[in-house]
Amino acid sequence: MPPKKKEVDVNVGPWMLGRFSKALKVGMVGMPNVGKSTLYNSLSKSHHSKTANVPFCTIDPSETRAFMEDPRFDWLVAKDKPKNEVRAYVTVVDIAGLVSGASKGEGLGNAFLSHIQAVDGIVHVLRAFEDDDVIHAEDTVDPVRDITTICSELRIKDISIMKSKKEMHAKTQTAAKSKSPNHFKKWQEEDACMDKILECLEADKDVKNNMENWTPGDIEWLNDYGLLTSKPCMFAINMNKKDYVRKKNKFLKPIFDWVNANAPGSAMIPYCGSYEEEMQDLESDAARAAQLKEDETTSAMNKMITTAFHMVHLINFFTSGPDEVRAWTIRKGYKAPQAAGCIHTDFEKKFVMADVMAFDALKEHGTEAEMKAAGKYRQEGKGYEVQDGDVIFYKIGK
Incomplete structure (x- = not known):
């Protein structure tokens, strides 16, 4: 008899909803003409995405890297004065606008929904301004109506996906019975999970808002299915x-x-798209800082980037020295060898040990030598789960 599956906290490690990968993306989603492409341009500090006052200006999704400001990274750079600096970033995708009926193919519905399936988190962009010069797909500005429409379309699509999966699953029942009692038990467990998911969706609940009802086994199947309403959002x-x-x-x-x-x-971040774009058009950081001071306000872009980064369970660890200071992006829950594999694939296989310093302790003590003197310079093995902000030096075998 196989050992009983250990109950695991579904809020940590691979038991979180979502892919267990460092190559995670967030997609910007909203009705046409709410400001997605303008926000995309500001996040990327470029003007590669089309902007226009017409529905479906964005058809094919654009993708960019939005780099994070991080005072920890800046402190390491000031300390080591490296020849090279590599900041952390989150990959952002600008997705075409959705209209009511997208789940049935209205507008660019099918393409829109397939593009959402390809990302790991959703930034819902809501228009909360009135302007007669900027048309709206529904003629009037009502952000609650818009977000209700979008979330309804995502649930309808998920219901369609799950009904198709359940039909296909039913066809494998006889084969599962004929293999072994364990195979059939697994088949029954997945079938029951499918019923739970459909019950949740048909009650107008998103998968991600039903976490207290999912078991670790359910989470494994949900992560396989990649449903639209399971994706974290802001x-x-x-x-x-x-x-x-x-x-x-x-x-x-x-x-x-x-x-x-x-x-x-879920995080809610107010911003002004046209103002952020104006800020990016200024020639220097000093000019932007002066303008923000004059207007007695702040930019929302770094908060947006940082929130999106952590929303999909990404964290940073650092390598730091005179040659380079680099922020490495990993998924929360990675063990030390997996994190080493982000630096070089061979490092995961040849991992020996990790010398680890927590950033806050390093900042307090100032140097590696002082960390060692204080007993804060740790050696960790294969079972160590890397924490956000760790400064790591890896020892790799031959």
Whole structure:
């Protein structure tokens, strides 16, 4: 009889929803003309994505790297004065606008939904400004209506996906019975999981908002299915400059109430797309800082990037020295050898040991020598789970 599966905390390691990979992406999703491509341009600090006042300006998804500002990285650079610097980034995808009926192929629905399936987290871009010069797919501005439409379309698509999977699964019942009792038991467990998922979706609940009802086994199947409503999300609220600076807007409270009711725990980040684009057009960081000071406000871009990065369970560890300071991106839950494999694939196979310093302790003590003197310079083996902010030196065998 196989050993009983150990119960695992579904909030950590591979038991989180989502792919167990470092190559994770977030996709910007919203109705047409809510400001996705303008936000994309600001995040990428480029102007490669088309912007226009017409529906479906973006058809093929664009992809960029949004680099994070990180005071830990800056401190290591100041300490080691390296010849080369490599910051962490999150990959952002600009996806075509959705309209009601997308799950049935309306507008660019089929392409839109397939592009969402290819990303690991969703940035819902909501338009919270009125402007007669910028048309809206539904003629009026109502961000709660828009996000309700989008989430409904995602659930409808997931229901369709799960019904197809269940039909295919039913065809394998006889084969599972004929193999062995264990095979059939596994078949029954997956069938019961499929029923639970359909029950959740048909009750107008997203998979990610039903975590208390999923077992570790359910999480494994859900991560296989990659359903649209299982992806973590955040909400980027696009306001006009006046409302953004004064932090007031008639749409904010209804959005806040909707998110708390339908996506509890998800981040909400107000910003002004046109203003952020103006900031990126300025010639230098000094000019941007001066303009922000004059306007008595701040940019929302780094908060947006950092939140998206952690939303898909990514963390950083650092390698640091006079040749290079680099932030390495890994999925939360990686063990030391897996993290070493991000530096070079051979390092995972030839891993011997990791010399580890927690960043906060290194900053407190100042140097590696002081860390050793304080007993804070640790040697970790294959079972060590890398923590966000670790500064690591790997020892690799031949």
